[in-house]
Amino acid sequence: MISVTDLGLPAMSLMTWILALLPIVVILVLMLALNVSGGRSGIISWVLTAAIIYFVFGGGIDVIAAGTVKGLWSTLFVLFIIWSAMYMYNLVNICGAFEVIAAKFTEMTNGNKILQILILGWCFPTFVQGVCGFGVPVAVATPLLIGLGFDPLVSCITTLLGHSWGVTFGSLGSSYSILVSQSPVDTLYPGLTAFWGSIFIAFGGLIVGFCILHNYGARSMKNVGKAFKEGTLAVAFLSAVMGIAMIATCMVSPYVGCFVAGAAGLIAGVLVLPRLPMYKPAEGAEVGESTSWEKFFKNFSAYLILIVVVFAVYLIAPVKSALEADIFKIGLAFPENALAANEMGIQFVNAATKKYSALKIFTTPGTLIVVSSLLAAVCYKSFGLLPKGALGESMNRTIKQSIGATTTIIPMTMMAILMTEGGLTQYIAYGLAAVAGNFYPILAPFIGILGGFVTSSGTSSNILFTGLQYSAAEVLNISPAIILSQQTTGSSLSNSFSPGNCALGTGVSNQVGREGEILAATGVYNMIQGALVGILGYVLISMGLGL
Template identity: 35%
Template sequence: MDIESFINLTLTNWILAAIPLFLLLVLMLTGKVSVPLAAIASYFLCLLIAIVWFGADSSLIVIASLKGISLSVFVLAIIWASVFLYNIVNHAGAMKAMGQHLLKTTSDKMLHGLLLGWCFSGFIQGVTGFGVPVAVVVPLLVIAGVAPIPATVAALIGHSWAVTFGSLGSSYYSIQLVTGIEQSVLGPTMAVMFILPILMTGFAVAVIVGGKDAMMKASGIIVAVGSAMAFVSWGVTVVGAPQLASTVAGLFGCAVMWIWIRGISHGSSAPGASTNEVPTPQEAVEPNISFHRAFSPYYLVVGLTTLVQIPWIKDYLATFSWGVDYPGTVTSLGWEVSSVDQYAALELFTHPATLIVMAALFTLPLFRSSIGSFGGMVRSAVRKTYQQSSSSTIAVVFMVAMTLVMQHSGMIGVIAGGLALGSGSIFPMISPFIGLLGAFMTGSNTNSNVMFGALQVETARVIGANIVVVASSQSIGGSLGSAVTPAKVLLGTTLIGIPGSEGNILRKGLMYCIPMVMIVGIQTVVATRLL
């Protein structure tokens, strides 16, 4: 995708292309209708505009919608598996036990928020991604005393710093491949530009969980841990292992935070030592399950994910995959999408959902004394998973289908191209917002980078801006924007049983996400003028 693709852009085209997205946002943010209904309405409006104005025909609509269903299955499998695991662990009493252990360490929920919602979520994102950090961290924050909505927002915002270098580098490699920038240049530059986002997400989590006063008292540890994670991330990219940057940085942050919390629990005086103590009845109860046994399913998720990344194992298991081949499409206006084989292929033994379900089933014997009949427990978990996930399933299918129709009809290209060409010399300020747009629409920073990475670099060349800085800005914007993707929001609300709260969570998430992306835009402007 290059700048010439958008030479016939008009304001009318841009407005019409943006209307379905605008409708979806308005309906979700106002909460006037359910999320599934908002998704359905936006999808059918998108079809109308694509056919009448952007030259889509019936075959394009069918192909794009079917591709949307294929991609939805990939995403929904993770949601279903995560909810299933949660129901198993919760029924066994392991969630309650984890909460009791956490509260024995410290009753400061803000410190729990930083450890779990910021550092630990970043580590999990580094290894797995695909919504798993939200699935793991949100329930833990709730049992640590954080209210459900702040817990969900904290996990969403808190893990977003780790997305680009997370999932073992999938988003990073996508931007590197589509732009052709040398890894030795792009990785370290991007890591330096991530210093501010790492710190900002830490401060945001502290405010979300503990309030502004608590954040101020804990500013020292946030700066210390955030700087350490940023330095480690940069160091890992310098030595040529960007795929491990988030994993190692998140693990290092967890270690520093744990030492800090242990120091506080032994009477050390430090910022955050006395903020937001929340006594609960759990504090007086001795856990009947050890923390490591209670947490064992999540250990196994991380362990299995790491195991299947070993090259010879990964290559062998990759042969067990299933996907659908789709033909190419072209609109009457000439917008073309190439054919694709094995689209959104499900690698049966390496897909996150498979690993999550395996972890749930393999750890059942550890909870034998708590769950009674294995068969009854599994049936109960499946039934609850269906009840909790049915609404979000409808919403995800129609949202993703709408996105694919917009992509195949050229509507997303028009939106991004309009932002790029309309911004002129201030394009670097807009650059991270294009990344955010792509992540919001597709639910993936990787997809955002594939869609808009080349466009960003081509635009930077036209206006004479530093292409490495702009490419980094694209992925950073998508990384932060992944915090407000509807699929992840739905995952959080589904897990902890607060359906109907999606609009509230999205509003709160955007309150933090937009200013952070704006600051990244300012950083990009400054960097392009200095470099």
Template identity: 30%
Template sequence: MEFTTLLWIISIMPIAMLLFFISYLKLPSYLSAILSLGLAGFLALTVFEMQPAQMAISAGKGGMLSLYVILIIAGAVILFNIVNRAGGFDSMKIYINNLGGDRTLKLLGLSWAFSSFIQGITGFGVPVAIVGAMLAGIGYKPIIALTTVLIGHSWAISFGSMGSSFYALQLVTGLEPVRLGTVMALLFFLPIFTTGLFTVHVYGGLKAVKKEIKYVLPISLAMGAMMVFAAWMGFPHIGSLLAGLTGSGLFLAILILRTGERAELPGNVMSLKAALFPYIMLIGAVLLAQLPPIAAFLPGWELALSFPGFTTGLGFEVSPEAEFSPIGFFTHPFFFLVLSSAAGLIFYRLRGHLNSKAWKNILAESYSRANTSILTVFLLMILASLMNDSGMVYTFARGMAGFSGAFFPVISPIIGILGAFLTGSNTSSNVLFGAFQIDAATLLDHSPYMIASTQSIGGSLGSAIAPAKILMGTAIVGLEGVEGDIVKKCLGYTLISGLLVGLVVLILLQL
């Protein structure tokens, strides 16, 4: 396929339109996706010379990609609503509120570790909603509470939400998942550490950083190690969950050791163990499924479709796909989410925390919370697939690679940050820019695993400045008109973390 400057400019138009509609016109994400998909379809047909049948094949591939992620979103939201309606998160809030100790350390534990544990479970702004309100409710200034949570949990997003962002990137790029997850997890050591330091700096400045770094460093290493372990063992979808749980446990132990106090829960609320029961079941089920005897026992049933290859009128070749984006009935994260949700529903029903009709309200709440996200992911996956198969992404990547040259690894995480800022989602950023980053890496002879990782790390960090999350937080804690202030507070920290990752990758690629 021949490259021209005109084609490069045209290839940018669908993404530029999407970002313009979301950021400047403030249109809903699903409507912006529809309009951008319409433009992409028109350009694919008229400029990049795809045939209608070829466009239908590309749309089918996008639909299969979206189903993989949509199932994760649906399962994670249902599990969260079961625990929330049963009162599990209320118990967690009361327990932490009653635990005494150093306020800086408690803030760090909640906004950096505990919020990341919640991100590992469900995501979608829930950590901001729960921990932001919790911090404000126990006496921290609301703007500080929101800023520290936004920065603190931003490292956990790529492997959070049961891995939806990671799997979206892996599916769009086609990279081997275990290797991609391991490389990304190793690179996350630095952002884990910097977000911890920045969380402390927001609250207490350099004085607090000097005081608390003795906790930030070892806990960063522990959480990073858990993330690497999960990715290396082949279950990246619980990487943030395990890391956040490890960090939360370490902070809890430190607070108890330092103060000699143990928080007590009132007799009329469920115990902390009961509140965490479904998530303990989730972790246990995922870990057990990795054992060879159990893995061999589970049927290998999969849902997958095959798609033919084709060549566009401009000569861009698309390879055939046999069993494209397979969804294993007993290996997909949705299976484990359903198991733990069912166990939680039965457990809370037997304990009297849920009535016999609670499941109807849970499903209604889950649909209300997830329907727009599901629609947007579906549209964006088709948009990404169409742009990829038409040659738009390749053309865009070739132009950017030529513009940035050897310094592209430094720009790569900034592109991820930009995508998350404008779309409000690391998943959406990965879908939009994942294939582009891989094409740029190929053209510049860089490691695709390194560049794909910087894309998702940037998208993860960029969630801290996503307007959608900030607006959710300000509405919950009762702040109005301070969104710009929060963006300004978070922006510098976000860019520093992203640039540091880019520089590290640039250095590694030169060695």
């Protein structure tokens, strides 16, 4: 296994490892235990990270400055999504569309709230994640659930959980592409990573379904037992449908696995589940007056337009290529920087880049949401649904609602990027790998979770740790395919627990200041998910499976 000194980092020691982990511990203690705001917690952890890089890891002012500016730049992408999603929500709300959407969806689901939250909080985000990730499923589905009458905190936690499991095979397979490109497994055994990866991801989806059910039962129904009694069949059915769809699709084309799984879940959830005896309305029960499909589609048109716009841009290759031409990309140039040479004379180097994290002007999710909102306004006006001054009022509300999220996301992203720039994230992961031994499969998903937590990105986590995970599997003589599947599953599931995604969720749900509550909930779920994925991997490897 490659050692940290080979990477140019300090020699492994318990004290240095604890110091590398300290910024994460501090931000969690501040937010979860002391209820300090995400913004203040992020600033404190950023200062601590900078100090550790300078005094312990040998990083100069250039490393700290580059990591900080990269963090600031990266926030623009996330903030654009938050502001645009909030604008669409406010526009739809001002037009009174949510009342009609809620009425029709209540009718379609026989008034069953568990079916509603599973379909719109799990299947729908999975469907959107299949084509356009980057937080868009959370930004779109959370306000939709709130508009249907669900508690904002429950809605935020639900969509964070609901979209997370599909990340690897979502966004047209961006995370999966990194996984297979940075290891030789698929060169030797074509399709093996997709096979085992889809199995672990499907297993993760099953766990996610029950986490959503538990969250709704505990917070909204105040009766977890009743929630499980009423919702277990629905979770089992939807997870089977989406899981089988994903596994089958990944055998043909992993790049659309999440999209097909989400579509299958939506169809099964809307057309099949409400017809089952358990979910039919009781005799004489009131589910509200019938709403015509024409009226529903007119009011739901904003979200239909968004789906069409996203699919047109991301699925039509010539359109996407033209809109993503280099001339339409904006990014900051950064020179190479490095930590001081370690005892072996090796430096940890961050390569120079001409356009760091380039913002693709015409295909970035924020742009697509803005375009969809403007087209929706045109449609609403033609339908007679757009009140006078609605566009301006939507903007006024958006500004007031989004300021808190903005001040939260900026310092948290700065801290996260700086940890990676200074080598702290990599140091933590290599320390875990060094002590795991034969129990490495149990810890493997937690390395993926670490990467996702710090970077708020399954793709970035796979970039960071695919090499480490493959190397560990080779040294321990265990299945690289299973270990890499655990890596990417942990990376995916951690999207519900990362502070960046949490801040995005609180921003679009107008729950800024409650990040600690959300992380406390999703953190527990994420640890359970990681443990179960780890145990599954350990059992499969113990049985000699995986190659």
